[in-house]
Amino acid sequence: MVKITKTEKETTFEIIGLHKLWAFKSEIKIPNDHIINAYQDETKIKDWYMAKLIGTNMPYVLNAGTFYQDGGKIFMDVAKKENAIIIELKDENYKQLIIEVEDPLESINLINKK
Numbered sequence: 001m002v003k004i005t006k007t008e009k010e011t012t013f014e015i016i017g018l019h020k021l022w023a024f025k026s027e028i029k030i031p032n033d034h035i036i037n038a039y040q041d042e043t044k045i046k047d048w049y050m051a052k053l054i055g056t057n058m059p060y061v062l063n064a065g066t067f068y069q070d071g072g073k074i075f076m077d078v079a080k081k082e083n084a085i086i087i088e089l090k091d092e093n094y095k096q097l098i099i100e101v102e103d104p105l106e107s108i109n110l111i112n113k114k
Helices: 019-023 104-112
Strands: 002-006 010-015 027-031 035-039 051-058 062-069 072-078 084-089 096-100
Touching: 002 104, 010 019, 019 062, 019 072, 035 104, 084 104
Parallel strands: 072 096
Antiparallel strands: 002 010, 010 027, 035 084, 051 062, 062 072, 084 096
């Protein structure tokens, strides 16, 4: 699971608990002007089988880490698809963050708030 905090200039995505070990990452900081949009769409969370670059891939249980999908790198930390949100990025190492959060609607509103 990921905890999100937002300041005037950047948004921090803090990977919580054991997910840090599985994802090989503890946080990601993204300048707010590099975030295009955040939304929830379970149908766009691809098959659990992806090309893993570094992280943990337990099909239908957990995907955490850096993966290659649809021609670009994504960061994913998801165990429960129903709590996952997708964050589209520009000018970043990752083209998307697909993360599980405690409250998807609240997280989407926080990220999309200008």
